[in-house]
Amino acid sequence: MGNNVIVLDHPLIQHKLTLLRDKSTGSKEFRELLDEIAMLMAYEVTRDLPLKEVEIETPVGKARSRVISGKKLAVIAILRAGLGMTDGILRLVPAAKVGHIGLYRDPDTLRPVDYYCKLPGDIQERDVILVDPMLATGGSADEAIKLLEQKGARSIKLMCLIASREGIEYINHQHPDVPIYTAAIDEKLNEHGYIVPGLGDAGDRLFGTK
Ligand code: PRP
Ligand code: URA
Numbered sequence: 001m002g003n004n005v006i007v008l009d010h011p012l013i014q015h016k017l018t019l020l021r022d023k024s025t026g027s028k029e030f031r032e033l034l035d036e037i038a039m040l041m042a043y044e045v046t047r048d049l050p051l052k053e054v055e056i057e058t059p060v061g062k063a064r065s066r067v068i069s070g071k072k073l074a075v076i077a078i079l080r081a082g083l084g085m086t087d088g089i090l091r092l093v094p095a096a097k098v099g100h101i102g103l104y105r106d107p108d109t110l111r112p113v114d115y116y117c118k119l120p121g122d123i124q125e126r127d128v129i130l131v132d133p134m135l136a137t138g139g140s141a142d143e144a145i146k147l148l149e150q151k152g153a154r155s156i157k158l159m160c161l162i163a164s165r166e167g168i169e170y171i172n173h174q175h176p177d178v179p180i181y182t183a184a185i186d187e188k189l190n191e192h193g194y195i196v197p198g199l200g201d202a203g204d205r206l207f208g209t210k
Pocket of ligand 2: 136193201202203
């Protein structure tokens, strides 16, 4: 296994992920769970944000205390399923700018097809959290990272929910400088490129399409 992967195994994340995987979980609950998990994961993904000291006054006296030093963040969602992760992250880092990369997987070739890209204009100055719940073959994340790099993004973290071993190895090989944060690593892909056991089609479950 490549070594640039961090598994977030907090009990709350694991509990909610189990509910999310369950096929009897409907779209409303799926959306809520994905949102909550994304927020919990963002807590870990932002752990290395730099702090600076400021002076404030409490009701009792002066204090030197620490605040985030103003590092700029961008949350970039891979459409569609990444949309389900942005709000949870923004609740923790409301000043982050949001971008969207539209990709879908060709069902025959499993290769990503681009259809949309709108990024913050100052993406070169921002640390990027790229979000998509599923890392299967890794083709979509690879394409999104290349697009971000073409637009000048320098520091990218990939945040997913379930990653296959194959997807992790592919991204680690293509982009060794991009750490992957995931809640679970699943064993394999089936003949249609779906993660097994996974959770099925994340976009369809999120939006109730099929
Ligand atoms: C899913 C998922 C990822 C991609 C992962 O999107 O949300 O973007 O597949 O597969 P990969 O690692 O093999 O590229 P999908 O193509 O189903 O599009 P959708 O979210 O619009 O349904
Ligand atoms: N995309 C999904 O939504 N689920 C998978 O298991 C693989 C790709």
